[in-house]
Amino acid sequence: MGQVVLKGINKFYDGVHAVKDVNLQIRDKEFMVFVGPSGCGKTTTLRMIAGLEAISSGDISIDGNVVNQLPPMDRDIAMVFQNYALYPHMSVYDNMAFGLKMRKFGKGEIEKRVRDAADILGIGEMLKRKPRQLSGGQRQRVALGRAIVRHPRVFLFDEPLSNLDAKLRVQMRVELKKLHQRLGTTAIYVTHDQVEAMTLGDRVVVMRDGVVQQVGEPLELYHSPANKFVAGFIGSPAMNFVRVTVTEASGSLIAENSGLRIKLPVETAQRLRGHIGREITLGVRPEDLTVASSADVDNPCFDAVAEVVEQLGSEILLDMKVGDGVMVASIEPTVRVKVHDKLRIAMRSSRLHVFDAKTEAAI
Amino acid sequence: MIEGALWRKWVFFYVPMALFLLFLLFPFYWMVITSVRPDGELYRPWNSINYNPFWTWKPTLDHVRYLFEETLFSRWLWNTTFIALASTAISLVCGVFAGYALSRLSFPFAGSLGTGIFITYLVPQTLLFIPLAEIIRNYRLGDTPWSLILTYPTFLIPFCTWLMMGYFKAVPRELEECARIDGASRWQAMLYIVIPVAIPGILSAGIFAFTLSWNEFIYALVFLSSPEQKTVPVGVTSELIRGDVFFWGPLMAGALLGSIPVAVAYSFFVEHYVSGLTGSVKG
Secondary structure (H helix, E strand, O other): OOOOEEEEEEEEEEEEEEEEEEEEEOOOOOOEEEEEEOOOOHHHHHHHHHHOOOEEEEEEEEEEEEEEOOOOOHOEEEEEEEOOOOOOOOOOHHHHHHHHHHHOOOHHHHHHHHHHEEEHHHHHHOOOOHHHHOOOHHHHHHHHHHHOOOOOOOEEOOOOOOOHHHHHHHHHHHHHHHHHHHHEEEEEEEOOHHOOOOOOOOEEEEEEEEEEEEEEEEHHHHHHEHHHHHHOOOOOOOOEEEEEEEEOOOOOOEEEEEOOEEEOOHHHHOOOOOHHHOOOEEEEEEEHEEOOOOOOOOOEEEEEEEEEEEOOOOOOOEEEEEEEEEEEEOOOOOOOOOOOOOEEEEEEEHOOOOEOOOOOOOO | OOOOOOHHHHHHHHHHHHHHHHHHHHHHHHHHHOOOOOOHHOOOOOOOOOOOOOOOOOOOOOOHHHHHOOOHHHHHHHHHHHHHHHHHHHHHHHHHHHHHHHOOOOOOHHHHHHHHHHHHHHOOOHHHHHHHHHHHHHHHOOOOOHHHHHOOOOHHHHHHHHHHHHHHHHHHHHHHHHHHHHHOHHHHHHHHHHHHHHHHHHHHHHHHHHHHHOOHHHHHHHOOOHHOOOOOOHHHHHEEEEOOOEOHHHHHHHHHHHHHHHHHHHHHHHHHEEEEEHOOOOO
């Protein structure tokens, strides 16, 4: 079992309110990812769950028992740190065995568990080496192994992949996912990388300035972000935002600003009835923009000028000037487009996002 | 290294290096040569025909023999070793624990306490020996090795604490946190993880403390009076300078033999010592 519940968690650091009233329920066997920009309180929350940081107010419980006062050693958790935190004076074997020795496991059991974990991670050959003789990826595996051998109720990961180079990071990400599928242990994973969050998480918690912005499955965050921050944070390249004013003309709603005038599709318009004459923020993902063709009769279109053309092979990232603003579109790699070309761009109307200009909440 | 033509290497590297070495090693050479020169050569006037202060053709071990047979030099060596080892041990134990506490535990005034400890190190011994002499007298420790073993830590502990504080700060916090999650108590995490990782630092502090107490002069001069209690630095200078007569041969032989244990201590630990200075801790 490994169910973690956070109830009204707050953290004050020297007068700074670092974590604000966090309520979360992490289910057994779930892979939960905390994501957000640096300083958003995600690592602090993780460290409070680990017991490395005192809780200012609220309750943390693991499997129904409140653990607020328990020292880290009694919480039955294992943690993987960003800088691996391998004990430099111990061999790989001793690094992995340390937690079991501290818990007074028998020699045979320790040996068996370390061998098993080493086999899973493919580091069986390196058990006698010291951490400094290992590469970054190997060290990361040892750090994982040290967590696995303990068979804890919950794994905590604090940005474990951010010290690896890009290629290795992708590889380890896949392995982590496999590992979780194999072991089925509850995992809480902190990262600032939304790609990691989207690919690894069963559910994702987006945080900003100590406040949980949204909790949900990756696609839920992608398709229906709760506010402008989540919309901009999840997805790469980031969502385009345009400030527009909603007006009514001949029965339909128009969103316009100095360089843009689009007719809003019916379903979006219904949600915006109450905002006529007011400013809103319109959000559209780069992948929902295309160069307009004759098929786009129902989709809102606008004029743009190409400023930068980034050919990635699988797609083209187009930086465009739209009125006074800038937008990015991800378009088919086969489209022929040059810098300064004038284009007609279409939005997929079903994928339009609208946010309140002041509160930034989704409408 | 210096790049470019050969002459540049000579002008900018080898020649300055040689001059520096000459400057650095000359006192040792002088010490060695003086300790093996017969008295006849040592006291020859500088303007005599065969005056040659830099070399001798008739090396002798008379001075060393004199040192061991006519003075209490072996006793002084033993005294110095005992006192230096004991005070180093006390200071290291205190310094390691204090350094750990000041760098890792958060308690009120931890910062100002650290600074305070450093300031005590700055109080000159020449000032401190006066009140200390009073204390030594009150506890009737005068003229015993304990008068030094207990007073040397007054400057060794701040020194070790300060050095260890810096070293512990360089040990990543995550190591300890990880150990505590792995099931170690704070005490076990310190014992099994932090201290083993800090061994280069502990060795550096130990060597420095040992050297400082080995060479210490003023406390030893003030607190010890009888010849058989003296340490090497004090014994040699007080027993081999009589009035205005300097017994240069035995003096230099004593200085030479006195510096050997320190040299051995250095070379023995030099590998750890150097890595202690460069900091070999990685996560």
